[in-house]
Amino acid sequence: xxxxAYNRSQTVETDQGKAAGTEAAPIIEIDDLAKRFGxxxxxxxxxxxxxxxxxxxxxxxxxxxxSVTLKHIVGLLRPDRGTVRIGGVDIFAADGQLQEIRKKxxxxxxxxxxxxxxxxxxxxxLPLREHERPPEAELRKRVLETxxxxxMAEAADKMPAELSGGxxxxxxxxxxxxxxxxxxxxxxxxxxxxxxISSTINDLILNLQEKLGVTSIVxxxxxxxxxxxxxxxxxxxQGKIYKSGTPDEFRKSEDPLIRQxxxxxxxxPLRRDNH
Amino acid sequence: MTxxxxxxxxxxxxxxxxxxxxxxxxxxxxxxxxxxRRRRVEIVSQTFRAxxxxxxxxxxxxLFSGMILAFQTGLELLRFGQEASIGYIVAASMCxxxxxxxxxxxxxxxxxxxxAAELGTMKVSEEIDALEVMSIDPVRYLVMxxxxxxxxxxxxxxxxxxxxxxxxxxxxxxxxxxxxxxxYFRNAQDVLEMKEVWLGLIKAFFFAVSTATIGCTMGLSAxxxxxxxxxxxxxTVVFSFVFILMLDHLxxxxxxxxxxxxxxxx
Ligand SMILES: Nc1ncnc2c1ncn2[C@@H]1O[C@H](COP(=O)(O)OP(=O)(O)OP(=O)(O)O)[C@@H](O)[C@H]1O
Ligand SMILES: [Mg+2]
Numbered sequence: 001x002x003x004x005a006y007n008r009s010q011t012v013e014t015d016q017g018k019a020a021g022t023e024a025a026p027i028i029e030i031d032d033l034a035k036r037f038g039x040x041x042x043x044x045x046x047x048x049x050x051x052x053x054x055x056x057x058x059x060x061x062x063x064x065x066x067s068v069t070l071k072h073i074v075g076l077l078r079p080d081r082g083t084v085r086i087g088g089v090d091i092f093a094a095d096g097q098l099q100e101i102r103k104k105x106x107x108x109x110x111x112x113x114x115x116x117x118x119x120x121x122x123x124x125x126l127p128l129r130e131h132e133r134p135p136e137a138e139l140r141k142r143v144l145e146t147x148x149x150x151x152m153a154e155a156a157d158k159m160p161a162e163l164s165g166g167x168x169x170x171x172x173x174x175x176x177x178x179x180x181x182x183x184x185x186x187x188x189x190x191x192x193x194x195x196x197i198s199s200t201i202n203d204l205i206l207n208l209q210e211k212l213g214v215t216s217i218v219x220x221x222x223x224x225x226x227x228x229x230x231x232x233x234x235x236x237x238q239g240k241i242y243k244s245g246t247p248d249e250f251r252k253s254e255d256p257l258i259r260q261x262x263x264x265x266x267x268x269p270l271r272r273d274n275h
Numbered sequence: 276m277t278x279x280x281x282x283x284x285x286x287x288x289x290x291x292x293x294x295x296x297x298x299x300x301x302x303x304x305x306x307x308x309x310x311x312r313r314r315r316v317e318i319v320s321q322t323f324r325a326x327x328x329x330x331x332x333x334x335x336x337x338l339f340s341g342m343i344l345a346f347q348t349g350l351e352l353l354r355f356g357q358e359a360s361i362g363y364i365v366a367a368s369m370c371x372x373x374x375x376x377x378x379x380x381x382x383x384x385x386x387x388x389x390x391a392a393e394l395g396t397m398k399v400s401e402e403i404d405a406l407e408v409m410s411i412d413p414v415r416y417l418v419m420x421x422x423x424x425x426x427x428x429x430x431x432x433x434x435x436x437x438x439x440x441x442x443x444x445x446x447x448x449x450x451x452x453x454x455x456x457x458x459y460f461r462n463a464q465d466v467l468e469m470k471e472v473w474l475g476l477i478k479a480f481f482f483a484v485s486t487a488t489i490g491c492t493m494g495l496s497a498x499x500x501x502x503x504x505x506x507x508x509x510x511t512v513v514f515s516f517v518f519i520l521m522l523d524h525l526x527x528x529x530x531x532x533x534x535x536x537x538x539x540x541x
Pocket of ligand 2: 066067068110187
């Protein structure tokens with residue numbers, strides 16, 4: 001059964017590849033990405049292209065390599081094989097270019113990764129202070145506005161250690177979007193948030209896309225969030241993109257693997273090999 | 276047998292890797308020196324932290340070093356009736372050796388270890404990654420200010436330690452060997468040459484660069500959570516101590532072979 005599903009994925013993937021070719025030119029192209037840690041193969045030839053202005057959700061089991069994939073896209077990890085192109089530039093070949101490319105990318109870490117030695121305000125202000133150096137009054141205004149977007153303005157003067165997990169997430173999100181990047185990578189933006197805040201964050205993701213034309217990659221386990229924000233969904237399985245398609249295609253899919261994942265069923269092909 | 280060889284080879288490989296990283300970091304820090312002005316606030320606060328925070332420890336180590344030196348040399352000099360020379364011997368030993376070495380050891384224990392712990396914690400909690408993603412160079416932002424601050428503190432503290440040590444020696448000279456303070460200080464002043472003080476400061480410079488570089492290298496290459504940070508801290512202290520003494524000997528040796536040997540050659 002697993003094999004049947006696996007074979008199908010190959011055809012789905014190539015169909016998708018053809019479809020993508022006819023659309024707008026991709027802003028991010030990941031080709032044949034492979035990465036292992038020690039003896040553990042995490043990515044095994046991942047291929048994905050992302051069009052300018054689209055929001056793509058990457059879903060998949062815990063531990064399949066979603067965060068690892070995102071880290072390759074910003075050059076924090078180097079692949080054993082394969083390339084990542086952003087705006088046509090190979091980020092691993094170009095020395096010096098990576099710095100410039102990163103200035104156009106916002107990245108929300110799964111664990112927020114706030115600098116613990118400074119307040120929320122200073123954390124969010126950091127990218128501005130380092131790259132744009134606006135006058136103090138303007139800086140304050142922009143930081144507080146951005147914190148307002150994630151409903152964190154009151155916590156501006158708190159230290160990260162005083163925040164809950166969800167608050168850290170939101171502060172990290174504010175830091176990721178403050179310079180209005182062209183591309184935003186979200187690693188589980190709604191994990192650990194209550195439903196109300198989650199929906200605020202979903203709206204924020206949609207807003208950024210509509211108003212600023214941001215290209216977003218959202219890694220998430222939260223299926224309601226996925227169906228809310230995604231233009232396209234890509235499912236990561238065993239180190240490759242198992243299937244990518246529109247939310248509707250996913251919802252209607254008969255594939256047991258996909259059904260199991262999006263409907264959260266405990267019976268099915270997932271985890272059979274682990275347990 | 277092969278097992279033993281494998282272990283040795285592994286250790287050698289990791290030592291080379293660490294040395295390479297440290298050298299690369301030193302190079303990157305040198306390049307980052309162009310940003311000293313932009314980072315001045317951070318540099319000043321780090322310098323304050325390193326120097327003010329070490330005042331008490333270095334005071335005590337310096338005072339007792341001076342006292343011990345005066346006592347031991349006093350006992351020997353007494354046999355020749357030369358105890359008036361305690362002043363010079365203590366001053367020269369403090370300036371040339373004890374001052375810079377004691378300061379460096381104190382700073383390695385206090386600051387080198389905390390650099391490793393701080394940067395190591397930042398590394399394992401992805402804060403360093405976050406800086407990189409924001410196009411903020413961790414070397415410019417974190418390492419360079421710490422290296423500059425440690426060098427500045429080390430130079431200042433060395434002078435302070437020299438002075439405190441000489442005072443400690445004076446106390447012992449006066450109390451145990453009946454050397455009047457005025458004679459002690461005149462002797463120290465007359466015979467001590469400025470280049471002996473400079474030699475000490477040159478040592479202080481290299482000790483500080485090595486300690487700060489080791490601490491930051493260990494911190495930035497920490498992995499595997501809290502345990503990794505602990506190991507980074509531990510290695511920093513051990514490697515710094517060894518390097519301080521090795522560098523000390525190397526510098527002494529160089530002053531001799533290059534002919535700028537300081538001292539009277541008695
Ligand atoms: N730096 C690393 N060193 C060694 N192994 C790693 C490293 N980073 C990730 N891994 C391994 O790679 C695999 C994928 O990790 P990753 O964090 O990408 O999972 P994920 O899909 O994001 O899972 P989750 O949904 O739980 O966040 C895991 O098995 C993890 O143990
Ligand atoms: Mg993850």
